Amino acid sequence: MPPEGAPAGSGPAAPPSAGRGTAQRPRLLVLEDGRRIPVRSWGLSSGRVRGVAPDGARIEFPSSELDLAATLEAELLRTAGPIPASPAEPEPGGITFLGWEEAGTAPARTQVPEDPPRDEGFWRALAEEARRRVTDGEAGVMRLEKELADARRLTAQTSLDVASHGGAREVALWHPELREALEKARQEEQAKTRELADARARLEKARRELEQDLPEAARRAGALPGWLRP
Numbered sequence: 001m002p003p004e005g006a007p008a009g010s011g012p013a014a015p016p017s018a019g020r021g022t023a024q025r026p027r028l029l030v031l032e033d034g035r036r037i038p039v040r041s042w043g044l045s046s047g048r049v050r051g052v053a054p055d056g057a058r059i060e061f062p063s064s065e066l067d068l069a070a071t072l073e074a075e076l077l078r079t080a081g082p083i084p085a086s087p088a089e090p091e092p093g094g095i096t097f098l099g100w101e102e103a104g105t106a107p108a109r110t111q112v113p114e115d116p117p118r119d120e121g122f123w124r125a126l127a128e129e130a131r132r133r134v135t136d137g138e139a140g141v142m143r144l145e146k147e148l149a150d151a152r153r154l155t156a157q158t159s160l161d162v163a164s165h166g167g168a169r170e171v172a173l174w175h176p177e178l179r180e181a182l183e184k185a186r187q188e189e190q191a192k193t194r195e196l197a198d199a200r201a202r203l204e205k206a207r208r209e210l211e212q213d214l215p216e217a218a219r220r221a222g223a224l225p226g227w228l229r230p
Contacts, residue, residue: 026054027078030070031061044125063129069209072217123218123227130210131230137203144199148192155185 026038029051039059042051049066051059158181165175218228 028071028074029059030067030074031065032067033065036074043122044129066129068126068130068133069205069213072209072213076217076220118221118223120224120227123221123223126214126218127210127228127230130206130214133206134203134210137199137206140199141196141203144192144196148189148196151185151189151192155182155189158182158185 039051
């Protein structure tokens with residue numbers, strides 16, 4: 001039965017719809033350095049991220065600075081749960097706010113829908129960026145693997161030179177230049193080892209973005225699978 005005083009035939013109140021009475025989280029761009037930039041809209045073009053800030057200022061920065069996985073995750077969470085506190089105003093850094101030609105001038109403004117649609121061009125640009133990151137990452141890993149192999153050969157050869165001169169004690173006394181060369185070779189090998197580990201981690205992240213994060217975000221947004229293909 002309806003509650004006392006309720007009109008006849010009325011039932012329980014329907015939950016508010018996503019587009020009526022409920023607020024969404026702000027759309028965020030997440031950068032590789034952890035900064036989070038609120039935007040009303042954004043997209044990729046020619047290796048640049050271009051967006052519009054909530055106040056209408058246009059934003060632009062290199063796509064390499066965008067944490068694609070974190071940005072896609074923020075997009076998926078945008079309609080879930082309560083709105084978090086507004087992010088702090090980001091330091092400009094490498095971010096260009098178009099129209100700020102000198103200190104004190106107002107940024108350029110542009111009119112965009114509050115929640116612009118994610119069309120085929122948007123998703124194709126994201127997929128192209130994700131594929132580029134994988135390609136660049138694979139090339140970087142191959143280059144560093146070669147450089148590490150060269151560094152290891154140099155360390156081994158320098159170690160043989162030290163041994164041929166009587167070992168570490170004799171070299172320390174009579175051939176300090178060999179000792180310095182060996183120390184330098186070892187440091188170079190260690191540095192290349194760290195660089196290769198970092199490059200492999202970046203490549204793994206790029207592959208995960210291309211193969212998992214991006215398809216999932218596109219699926220939830222209703223994008224067609226073909227929009228992500230080359």
